[in-house]
Amino acid sequence: MLLAAWNVNSLSIRLPRLLAWLEAHEPDVVCLQETKLEDARFPTRDIASAGYVAHFAGQKTYNGVALLAREGSVIDDVAFGIPGFADEQKRVVAATVGGIRVIGVYVPNGQAVGSDKFAYKLRWYEALRAMLRDDLVRYPSLAVGGDFNVAPEDCDVHDPALWEGKVHCSAQERAAFAALLDLGLKDSFRLFTQPENTFSWWDYRMLAFPKNHGLRIDHILLSPPLVERCIASRIDRASRKGEKPSDHAPVLVELRD
């Protein structure tokens, strides 16, 4: 099974790229973030033509998530949001696909350390942790993927000194991310030897992509039974190239049957 997560930064704009990408990579499940679409405008038909069924929760302008699964997949228990955490923002979609609990997340950006949005990000992380703690009991085979807006370690940052203490790299955010791993989840990317300076996001400005000035903030975390099944993990850097790219690249894991 090939499982992917991709922050598309507007599904309307990125639809042609997404359709081409689905055809080229043939993933089984894809979690999308920042669709920025109200549900009535979701391109259900185009996604279906590509051979996928979609479950989604969107809103105008900001946020929005979707979970795509290959047509014919056995899909159960579709859910949205975080139980017990009131949130207008559409940031979580979950479904059980082929016996695997897949949770797609778009973690708040946080804007700046110490801001109101930063406090919201930390509260959000705490609520996500509580949800995952409960879900892991119910669903031993669990994957949570998406835009976590945290670079877990300095090796996930092109210039650690520049980013030290800044949003996405602060001690508080890294602790919030590490608290998810404390539940028994693993960062799939680090299950394997990876090339140095591999990132998943590059600023649109300042030639950040050609200079490879990026951060690794998009992740897929796996529970122990899926860690056992994981045979590959990678970031599709090529998808950041060319005309009208998202500022994020897709992240993928391959699981054996």
Added chain:
DNA sequence: ATGGCAATGTTTCATTGA
């Protein structure tokens, strides 16, 4: 082979992202 912000709506600028 990569390229100097992009996307959205409140639209002719302000807001947000990371």
